[in-house]
Amino acid sequence: MTSPLVSIRGLEKRFDLSGSFLEQLRFEGGRLRRKQEAVHAINGVNLEVQKGEALCVVGESGCGKSTVARTVMGLLSPSAGEIHYGGQRIDNLEGKAALPYRRKMQMIFQNPYASLNPRMTIQQTLEEPIRFHHPDWSPVQVRDKIHEVMHSVGIDPDWGSRFGHEFSGGQRQRIAIARALAVDPEFIVADEPISALDVSIQAQVLNLLMDAQESRGLTYLFITHDLAVVEHFGTRVAVMYLGRVCELADTKTLFAMPRHPYTQALLSAIPKLEDDRPNHIRLQGEVPTPVNLPSGCVFHGRCPYANERCRQEVPQLIATDGGAQVACHAVEEGRL
Amino acid sequence: MALLEVKNLDVRFAVRGGDLTALRRISFSLDKGERLGLVGESGAGKSVAAFSILNLIAKPGYIAGGQILFEGKDLAAMSERELRKIRGNRIAMIFQDPMMTLNPVLTIGTQMVEAILAHRKISKKEARAIALDRLQKVQIPSPEKRLDQYPHELSGGMRQRVIIAIALLLDPEIIIADEPTTALDVTIQAEIMDLLLNLCEQENVALMLITHDLGVVSQVTQRMLVMYSGRIIEQGPTREIINDAQHPYTQGLINALPQMGEPGARLFQIPGSMPSLKNVPSGCPFHPRCNFATDQCKRAMPEYVRSGNVDVACYEVANLIEQEKRMQEAES
Amino acid sequence: MTTATVSRWDRFRESFFWYSFKRDKVAIASFLVLLAMVLAAVFAPWLAPADPYDLAQINIMNSELPPVGLDGADPAFPLGTDAQGRDLLSTILYGTRVSLMIGFGAVVLQAALGILFGLLAGYLGGKVDAILMRIADVQLSFSTLMVAIIVGAVFKASFGNLMFGEIAIYMLIFIIGVAEWPQIARTVRASVLAEKKKEYVDAAKVMGFGTPRIMFRHILPNTLSPIFVIATVQIANAIISEAALSFLGLGMPETQPSLGSLIKSGFDYIQSGSWWITLIPGLVLVVLVLVINLLGDWLRDVMNPRLYKG
Numbered sequence: 001m002t003s004p005l006v007s008i009r010g011l012e013k014r015f016d017l018s019g020s021f022l023e024q025l026r027f028e029g030g031r032l033r034r035k036q037e038a039v040h041a042i043n044g045v046n047l048e049v050q051k052g053e054a055l056c057v058v059g060e061s062g063c064g065k066s067t068v069a070r071t072v073m074g075l076l077s078p079s080a081g082e083i084h085y086g087g088q089r090i091d092n093l094e095g096k097a098a099l100p101y102r103r104k105m106q107m108i109f110q111n112p113y114a115s116l117n118p119r120m121t122i123q124q125t126l127e128e129p130i131r132f133h134h135p136d137w138s139p140v141q142v143r144d145k146i147h148e149v150m151h152s153v154g155i156d157p158d159w160g161s162r163f164g165h166e167f168s169g170g171q172r173q174r175i176a177i178a179r180a181l182a183v184d185p186e187f188i189v190a191d192e193p194i195s196a197l198d199v200s201i202q203a204q205v206l207n208l209l210m211d212a213q214e215s216r217g218l219t220y221l222f223i224t225h226d227l228a229v230v231e232h233f234g235t236r237v238a239v240m241y242l243g244r245v246c247e248l249a250d251t252k253t254l255f256a257m258p259r260h261p262y263t264q265a266l267l268s269a270i271p272k273l274e275d276d277r278p279n280h281i282r283l284q285g286e287v288p289t290p291v292n293l294p295s296g297c298v299f300h301g302r303c304p305y306a307n308e309r310c311r312q313e314v315p316q317l318i319a320t321d322g323g324a325q326v327a328c329h330a331v332e333e334g335r336l
Numbered sequence: 337m338a339l340l341e342v343k344n345l346d347v348r349f350a351v352r353g354g355d356l357t358a359l360r361r362i363s364f365s366l367d368k369g370e371r372l373g374l375v376g377e378s379g380a381g382k383s384v385a386a387f388s389i390l391n392l393i394a395k396p397g398y399i400a401g402g403q404i405l406f407e408g409k410d411l412a413a414m415s416e417r418e419l420r421k422i423r424g425n426r427i428a429m430i431f432q433d434p435m436m437t438l439n440p441v442l443t444i445g446t447q448m449v450e451a452i453l454a455h456r457k458i459s460k461k462e463a464r465a466i467a468l469d470r471l472q473k474v475q476i477p478s479p480e481k482r483l484d485q486y487p488h489e490l491s492g493g494m495r496q497r498v499i500i501a502i503a504l505l506l507d508p509e510i511i512i513a514d515e516p517t518t519a520l521d522v523t524i525q526a527e528i529m530d531l532l533l534n535l536c537e538q539e540n541v542a543l544m545l546i547t548h549d550l551g552v553v554s555q556v557t558q559r560m561l562v563m564y565s566g567r568i569i570e571q572g573p574t575r576e577i578i579n580d581a582q583h584p585y586t587q588g589l590i591n592a593l594p595q596m597g598e599p600g601a602r603l604f605q606i607p608g609s610m611p612s613l614k615n616v617p618s619g620c621p622f623h624p625r626c627n628f629a630t631d632q633c634k635r636a637m638p639e640y641v642r643s644g645n646v647d648v649a650c651y652e653v654a655n656l657i658e659q660e661k662r663m664q665e666a667e668s
Numbered sequence: 669m670t671t672a673t674v675s676r677w678d679r680f681r682e683s684f685f686w687y688s689f690k691r692d693k694v695a696i697a698s699f700l701v702l703l704a705m706v707l708a709a710v711f712a713p714w715l716a717p718a719d720p721y722d723l724a725q726i727n728i729m730n731s732e733l734p735p736v737g738l739d740g741a742d743p744a745f746p747l748g749t750d751a752q753g754r755d756l757l758s759t760i761l762y763g764t765r766v767s768l769m770i771g772f773g774a775v776v777l778q779a780a781l782g783i784l785f786g787l788l789a790g791y792l793g794g795k796v797d798a799i800l801m802r803i804a805d806v807q808l809s810f811s812t813l814m815v816a817i818i819v820g821a822v823f824k825a826s827f828g829n830l831m832f833g834e835i836a837i838y839m840l841i842f843i844i845g846v847a848e849w850p851q852i853a854r855t856v857r858a859s860v861l862a863e864k865k866k867e868y869v870d871a872a873k874v875m876g877f878g879t880p881r882i883m884f885r886h887i888l889p890n891t892l893s894p895i896f897v898i899a900t901v902q903i904a905n906a907i908i909s910e911a912a913l914s915f916l917g918l919g920m921p922e923t924q925p926s927l928g929s930l931i932k933s934g935f936d937y938i939q940s941g942s943w944w945i946t947l948i949p950g951l952v953l954v955v956l957v958l959v960i961n962l963l964g965d966w967l968r969d970v971m972n973p974r975l976y977k978g
Contacts, residue, residue: 060523
């Protein structure tokens with residue numbers, strides 16, 4: 001078993017909502033109390049990304065998938081747990097020590113309209129990272145690299161002197177991909193890279209990402225809410241709900257045989273072209289907020305199979321006979 | 337007579353350097369209780385079409401020609417005063433982002449009662465009772481509580497239910513829904529579309545659903561029309577178009593969906609992108625991206641031809657139909 | 669899309685900025701008047717018929733001559749003379765020069781301070797933000813005029829009028845500049861807070877860029893649009909503040925007068941009938957402030973909905 005490229009261990013992330021000291025004081029039950037609230041975005045996630053694979057993390061809003069992406073990239077620091085890259089712990093690195101990893105790990109963002117600096121030309125946007133990570137390169141080398149990477153994403157290098165707002169959403173996303181590829185990374189985190197694009201453009205950009213993976217031997221951590229994309233693009237899938245992974249499996253296995261009740265509901269909710277009417281598993285109740293997490297299994301409030309144990313005990317990811325890992329008492333007990 | 341009939345609707349935007357045409361001679365109809373889908377990508381003009389029915393297009397947009405016949409009367413020619421009697425009352429609209437549609441400083445109840453009292457001369461108590469009834473129809477838990485809550489106290493899915501309830505307050509004939517679930521999670525989207533479908537069936541309300549999601553269109557609508565660069569290029573029963581799309585653009589759109597692709601293989605992609613309003617190509621606007629384009633396509637916009645129950649605007653399709661007819665004639 | 673590279677000049681000519689300017693007659697007129705005044709002020713030494721501060725050139729016999737068109741006027745002094753016999757046209761030219769210098773100087777200083785502190789407060793947040801904003805709040809509760817009066821009076825008392833006269837212009841620029849930085853800082857801070865959330869900042873962090881580079885190279889250019897509008901209005905405010913101070917005797921000295929001190933020195937002579945000594949510099953001041961404000965108004969309208977377009 002080869003060691004994974006990226007390893008996420010026991011990751012937890014809380015965002016403090018308490019406010020300043022004065023805001024925390026509340027008058028409750030006749031006494032002055034100090035109230036502290038937090039958004040529990042990630043509550044114990046363990047994931048490994050193998051070299052060369054495309055691990056997709058799916059879930060709906062509030063599940064913490066974007067927070068995982070940002071923590072892996074170092075934009076946020078974990079409240080607990082560790083991030084490892086190539087066997088080396090990286091979440092506690094800063095400044096110069098972190099620099100080599102900044103080059104090897106790159107990120108593509110969701111909003112193509114905000115991910116390019118409106119005051120910089122494309123040329124400047126692409127040039128800066130190259131110059132920063134290769135200070136010894138000559139201007140000719142830099143220029144050649146820019147041209148090469150613009151070609152590979154399908155943008156004419158002659159348009160380098162234009163600004164971001166002169167391009168369409170799909171083109172901007174290509175430029176953002178070019179920026180990520182310009183420093184020759186090994187690992188790319190893509191946070192919903194095609195959600196903001198039109199359907200026909202989504203196909204173009206997805207193809208581009210797949211081509212890049214093949215020609216450059218990239219490893220992807222792909223965050224998305226679109227299961228159809230996952231089925232097409234991913235090697236393995238992790239389904240997240242309220243900060244925990246409920247199911248982790250090969251793409252084929254997950255779509256053929258989803259085990260976790262949430263995964264089943266999620267898959268049934270995708271509107272399919274063959275359907276004549278909406279045809280999905282109906283979940284009861286509302287999505288709880290990540291501020292007041294339910295006890296036990298975070299899904300128990302909406303799950304048709306919840307029992308007492310589900311209300312008390314947090315299920316762990318356990319391997320099942322199909323090859324998937326599922327965090328569900330009902331599956332473990334053989335009830336499902 | 338159809339409930340709503342749009343004939344040769346032309347909508348333009350007056351900007352410096354001349355007028356840009358957003359909709360070019362759009363024609364379609366909607367029957368009572370029918371569910372129609374308007375499909376297209378951004379820039380195709382589907383939102384413009386929806387907004388122009390109630391003449392809600394903001395300046396510099398304006399209706400340049402055509403008719404919008406609602407129960408026989410032309411909405412495009414009506415005064416603001418007359419239109420106000422119809423908006424919210426006979427034709428209701430649902431927008432994409434519930435947080436933008438609901439006033440954050442007023443309670444749900446206040447907003448609903450206000451909407452009712454704008455069109456009916458009844459007491460506040462009666463209006464509140466109607467509001468409560470509609471909230472129950474959209475299956476919101478504890479509806480009495482909701483009336484006194486503010487929009488930010490509700491989740492996204494619940495807010496969209498409230499919006500649907502508001503749309504139903506005055507028993508409209510038509511609900512125009514502009515991308516009602518695009519901003520919602522997929523499980524909530526499924527719930528909302530299910531609700532909308534059931535309500536429209538129960539109350540016999542016509543639905544005009546604007547969306548880019550072909551899956552949703554297939555689940556909810558009976559007829560659909562596909563828009564590209566301000567024109568309707570294909571129109572007909574939803575099932576027929578989804579199963580056997582005729583126009584190359586519609587085919588491309590369906591084939592580009594990840595659910596249609598082989599896992600791991602490249603997806604089918606339509607080269608290029610939809611032209612902006614400033615650079616609309618001559619003739620058929622799709623010809624620069626079309627595999628079947630000929631000189632004819634560059635010269636003039638194709639007329640509609642009928643294939644089965646579907647109207648298609650494409651020379652290639654027209655030619656294929658001609659060939660088939662000739663072959664059938666030759667056989668007989 | 670054409671493949672020709674687009675020059676800055678082409679881009680400007682095609683921009684909404686230029687298009688809107690061409691259509692707004694008030695903006696064009698204001699700009700031309702301002703341009704004329706600025707050029708006149710810059711070239712004052714060459715344009716002025718006489719050097720009003722060269723004591724050798726002044727003849728007390730020429731005092732209180734009215735402007736051309738009234739009885740007793742001398743064509744050599746088209747706008748009349750003041751109580752000492754100085755040519756009013758020349759004093760106004762030099763006075764406008766001083767006023768503009770103080771106006772621009774003060775605004776450059778307050779913009780520099782405001783942008784720096786606003787950037788630091790907005791981007792670094794936490795304690796830095798809290799401290800800087802509290803200082804700003806305290807400073808905003810002091811009126812600029814009050815501070816200037818106190819500082820000016822103390823300085824004059826300690827160092828005497830002559831010393832005060834020499835450094836007056838720098839002191840005024842300093843006081844007005846330092847007093848007004850909070851407004852710009854707050855605006856920049858608000859912009860920075862909004863820009864901080866955008867993905868291009870994340871992309872820069874992910875690339876490994878350090879904090880100074882991100883603050884100055886990436887975020888700063890995106891916060892400048894509202895500053896241009898504020899700066900134009902602040903130039904007008906600075907000129908008026910200085911005029912008020914000079915009127916109170918705490919501004920520019922007699923030997924190096926600004927429009928404000930010209931108004932002051934002529935004030936006493938209204939009673940004796942020589943209204944032009946006060947009124948004409950007064951009119952010039954009003955026109956100057958008016959065109960700057962009009963241009964600021966137009967600038968705000970132009971930049972408002974189009975903050976990030978070309």
